[in-house]
Amino acid sequence: MKTDRRTCVVTGGAGFIGSHLVDALLARGDNVVAVDNLSTGHADNLEQAQANSRFRFVNLDVSQRSLMAPLIANCDELYHLASYVGVKLAAQTSSQTILNNLRSIDTILDLVTHYKPRFLLTSTSEIYGKALDVYDAGPDGLSEHADRVYGSTEVHRWSYAGIKSVEEFLTLAKHHEEGLHTVIVRLFNVIGPRQVGRHGPVVPRFIEQALSGEPISIYGDGSQRRCFTFVDDAIQTIVSLMRRDDTAGEIFNVGGTDPISISELAELIVKETGGDSSVEYIPYETAYGTHFEDVHLRIPNTRKLDEWMGKSFETDIADAIRKTIAAHPRVGNLSK
Numbered sequence: 001m002k003t004d005r006r007t008c009v010v011t012g013g014a015g016f017i018g019s020h021l022v023d024a025l026l027a028r029g030d031n032v033v034a035v036d037n038l039s040t041g042h043a044d045n046l047e048q049a050q051a052n053s054r055f056r057f058v059n060l061d062v063s064q065r066s067l068m069a070p071l072i073a074n075c076d077e078l079y080h081l082a083s084y085v086g087v088k089l090a091a092q093t094s095s096q097t098i099l100n101n102l103r104s105i106d107t108i109l110d111l112v113t114h115y116k117p118r119f120l121l122t123s124t125s126e127i128y129g130k131a132l133d134v135y136d137a138g139p140d141g142l143s144e145h146a147d148r149v150y151g152s153t154e155v156h157r158w159s160y161a162g163i164k165s166v167e168e169f170l171t172l173a174k175h176h177e178e179g180l181h182t183v184i185v186r187l188f189n190v191i192g193p194r195q196v197g198r199h200g201p202v203v204p205r206f207i208e209q210a211l212s213g214e215p216i217s218i219y220g221d222g223s224q225r226r227c228f229t230f231v232d233d234a235i236q237t238i239v240s241l242m243r244r245d246d247t248a249g250e251i252f253n254v255g256g257t258d259p260i261s262i263s264e265l266a267e268l269i270v271k272e273t274g275g276d277s278s279v280e281y282i283p284y285e286t287a288y289g290t291h292f293e294d295v296h297l298r299i300p301n302t303r304k305l306d307e308w309m310g311k312s313f314e315t316d317i318a319d320a321i322r323k324t325i326a327a328h329p330r331v332g333n334l335s336k
């Protein structure tokens with residue numbers, strides 16, 4: 001009897017989003033291999049998956065071609081999430097972190113060209129750079145076809161956008177040259193359990209500070225606005241886009257569309273943790289070093305996603321924050 005079960009490889013599978021993707025694919029009945037070098041990810045994130053006989057974890061750098069080849073030879077779907085992630089890491093970046101992404105995408109796309117599994121790349125809203133701040137087009141201007149605006153190469157934070165752009169260019173080139181089934185999703189500030197604040201993301205950092213009773217440290221004046229996406233909503237969309245036959249060669253913005261300022265976010269997190277932390281404002285130069293530039297406004301244009309998939313995001317920011325706090329290990333410990 002023919003079964004619908006697929007064999008999926010998730011690179012970066014021990015990371016925040018990757019580990020949730022692994023759990024979701026296993027819940028759908030698929031066989032899953034997670035590949036991760038544990039540079040920023042944690043084996044603990046895969047605790048739930050490890051109990052499943054359809055799961056395997058391989059501790060490996062994805063640029064190791066000969067070791068990756070047998071994994072990709074036998075898979076139907078390859079989700080490429082392995083990456084150095086975020087502007088804070090990029091602001092402190094070394095050539096090593098830049099080369100990590102380039103070597104990874106080079107190896108992975110070479111193997112995908114050879115073995116032809118479906119391929120999905122997780123790209124980022126950072127791709128747009130400061131386009132929303134510079135154009136007067138409003139959020140509707142930032143469709144997947146929008147022009148991008150970056151700062152100087154002397155400002156390290158733009159390296160993340162630059163590298164992820166190269167990953168997109170290579171993916172699209174391989175689609176056109178080799179007829180590969182590739183899908184690119186540009187994620188906007190995904191949040192949820194297992195995300196750690198160490199490398200910069202704001203929500204886990206604020207939650208950690210609020211639960212510890214420390215002041216919440218806001219970089220800049222707190223008026224910068226962002227949209228957040230709960231991880232379960234992002235994962236559901238990622239898998240659906242991978243499994244449609246008509247998405248080959250397409251790019252999708254994937255994100256929540258209700259902006260909140262960083263000051264309002266801090267207030268919300270203090271309220272939801274039941275804490276009484278104060279707020280302190282830290283200049284960008286102190287947080288990121290000199291020559292840092294931030295983006296004031298980032299709102300996704302999800303018209304394409306809405307047209308293709310119908311409205312797909314169910315979790316609002318307050319709900320997402322509550323779920324993330326409830327799953328925090330420290331909250332679990334306190335309630336034991």
Ligand SMILES: NC(=O)c1ccc[n+]([C@@H]2O[C@H](COP(=O)([O-])OP(=O)(O)OC[C@H]3O[C@@H](n4cnc5c(N)ncnc54)[C@H](O)[C@@H]3O)[C@@H](O)[C@H]2O)c1
Nearest residue numbers: 012015016017036037039040041061062082083187189190
């Ligand atoms: N979290 C977000 O809000 C967000 C937003 C936009 C895009 N993204 C993209 O989503 C993906 C996952 O991000 P995340 O937030 O889960 O970050 P993460 O740091 O938790 O996950 C990345 C994982 O990749 C692994 N990794 C890095 N280089 C590797 C290599 N060479 N070989 C094997 N493993 C390697 C790390 O150990 C880590 O587990 C990334 O591609 C990122 O660019 C994330």
